[in-house]
Amino acid sequence: MAKKLWGTRFAKKTHVLTDKFTSSIVFDQRLAKFDILGSMAHVKMLGKQKIIPQKESQQIIKGLSSILKNVVSGKFKFDPSAEDIHSNIQELLTKKIGEAAEKLHTARSRNDQIALDIRMYLKSEIDDLTEFTTQLQKAILKFATSNFKVIIPGYTHLQIAQCVLLAHHLLAYIEGLERDKQRLLDAKKRIDAMPLGSCAFSGTGLNIDRDFVKKELGFATLTANSIDSVSDRDFIIEVLAGLSILSVHLSRIAEDLILWSTKEFNFIDIDFSFCTGSSIMPHKKNPDILELIRGSVGKIQGDLSSVLILMKGLPSSYNRDLQLDKPPLFDAIDTIKDILEIFTTLFGSIVIEKEAIASKVLDESLFSVDLVEYLIKKGVSYRKAHDIVGSMVRDCLDKGINISILSLSQLKKYSPYFNLEVKKILNAWASVNLKQSFGSTNPGLVKKQMVAWSRRLAKNCRR
């Protein structure tokens, strides 16, 4: 059994159930690297400030860096009986270098130590998450570029509506993902404050140099109130809120792809490598991966709720409840990273069913707004034009005919402004070409957006 950092004051040993219930080593071991780096900066400062002898400071740093090497290479064996990652490393250091190790925790508490560890961990995770998101955006952009000439029927209320470029639809995903990235980067600004030196919650009487530790660890600022530093986890809530919104976006992309891969839509084919079969129906090829992505939103929203409820009404300063912020945080980060990675690869394997899509955009009801705008350009009021096209569409549907087969005299019955040239706009390309507003599905404008995204994403990328 690992030695307790606070055991001496205790008249008797803690119950085995207490040990099991309070231990966080199973999950906080992932903070090991940051815990050690934080300790190294702290102890360097203690030496510089002559709070502990320089020699011992160096001895501790040497011991910590050899533990760090093992952690980074995956050789480190965590002690399952340790209370948490802090005590695990402290005990190991003591075993390694002896008495000097006992000075490491000078002017520090696990309360400010854990606040530091999570902030360091999150800064690094946000870099990964934004990088993964950029990779997905790039995969979507590549897919859009190679299918630039594909026009799909767009839907509102899941009812066929108007023609759009597939690329335009895909760029909508990229826009949303960009805002998700910016939300995380914005949260990172508030995470980038160094809490160490707040100690248990009131600071310390020892002559520490917090600014030095801040610089050593590459933080932008210092937390300015020791009670707030150990007390608040609003930055975790911010990250989880950002991840929740991101997961909503990812679930909607998944849903589009699920719909598009059905026989009824038949827009795309999802590669076998991202599908599963049925144990009873031999013909099935199910988009389970996409369904699990869609379903994961529930888990991530749950993680956010879990931390929000954990924090509600907690008395100020440190409370052990705060230990429970980590499992939901880690779960959300792991899940989102998995989804981003899967999506990035999956997008590279989607096959477009070009012929099936082309047959769908023959439906001339897709061009009703173009007909309305045709009349508006001739001077007809919007309301009147809507009525004229409405009655044309109704009559054609009743008779089961296309608008394009109407003769000139039949067209004129609806409006004297119609002439035969109107038939030229009753096709998918004409429809998208007619759009001209900024942000619309006009191919020239969409192309410009794609070029802009390609530049922007190349700059965003670390790889």
Ligand code: ARG
């Ligand atoms: N494991 C705790 C956490 O995650 C940190 C330890 C603080 N414990 C204490 N008794 N002060 O928040």
